[in-house]
Amino acid sequence: MDEAIQIVNDIRKGIIRPIYFLFGEEPYYIDKISDFITNEVLTEEEKGFNQMVLYGKDVSIDDLVSNAKRYPMMSERQVVIVKEAQHLSRTIENLSGYAENPQETTVLVLCYKYKKLDKRKKLYKIIQKNGVIFESKKLYENQVSEWLRKNLLSSGYSISHKAAILLVEYLGTDLSRINNELEKLKLVLPKQTEITPKHIEEHIGISKDYNNFELKKAIGERNVVKATKIITYFAQNPKDNPFVLTVTLLHSFFSQLLQYHGLKDHSPKSVASALRINPYFVSEFQTAARNYPMKRVSKIISSLREMDLKGKGVGANSQTQSDLLKELLVKII
Known part of the structure; x- marks a missing residue:
């Protein structure tokens, strides 16, 4: 979580790297960082010509590199987001050539979900040097309650211990799913509210007594x-x-x-x-x-x-x- 926040804060300060390789078993932070780059790096006027979304199952590494090497139009940089990049796992090492000398005016973001990038391989070491590598690890059940508490605290809410455990027991460790349910609660509860099992029962439908x-x-x-x-x-x-x-x-x-x-x-x-x-x-x-x-x-x-x-x-x-x-x-x- 701290590493994800650091990446976002750096981008806000204008520290933007040419490659962001986001991988791991937990998709929540991969989506969050990718969405932040999508929404914040370019203005709305710049996005029309300079922002592109590709899908790993539909493109090759050559296609990806070709788009990354384009020059931006009437903008300082372009953004290329590659979703479902894990579909390129068999040929991903072929990106090494581009990663050694990336286009400085391109922000290339690879969302490589549910897989790992081999740290022993050349590509990992090159991106680590010339870009940003972020591994989104799956949280253990005992870590999710604390994540949930911090998530709510940053939004002006708190949650009772039993309510947090109830959510984790019912929803598992899928952070995206938990976050979706928390957003529902935020829509109906005023800030500074402590979320209780009763709130969860009323607004999410999880019985506080029969679960x-x-x-x-x-x-x-x-x-x-x-x-x-x-x-x-x-x-x-x-x-x-x-x-x-x-x-x-x-x-x-x-x-x-x-x-x-x-x-x-x-x-x-x-x-x-x-x-x-x-x-x-x-x-x-x-x-x-x-x-x-x-x-x-x-x-x-x-x-x-x-x-x-x-x-x-x-x-x-x-x-x-x-x-x-x-x-x-x-x-x-």
């Missing part, structure tokens, strides 16, 4: 009554609570619990680091570990794999989601 986060907690505590209420709600709202997602999240939880049992150091800081979880969740693992010994956890993981197959229609004998959820709870608790 996988609460189910996982109830199961960890062996709270049969609460867990039964939640799976009943899931059975009544199957589209919003797909069975396969529930199984996947529970499998992840018990896999981490198995890892917890194997740790020598059970201090909160050590556990959070080893399991790559938010420290907020450590107490849940401490409770679950008391309720589920290691051998029992191993059997549960095996059962969850079996239930995952049933959820995908393998050996389910046309069981309804309600039946699958009940069987799931029986096998675990």
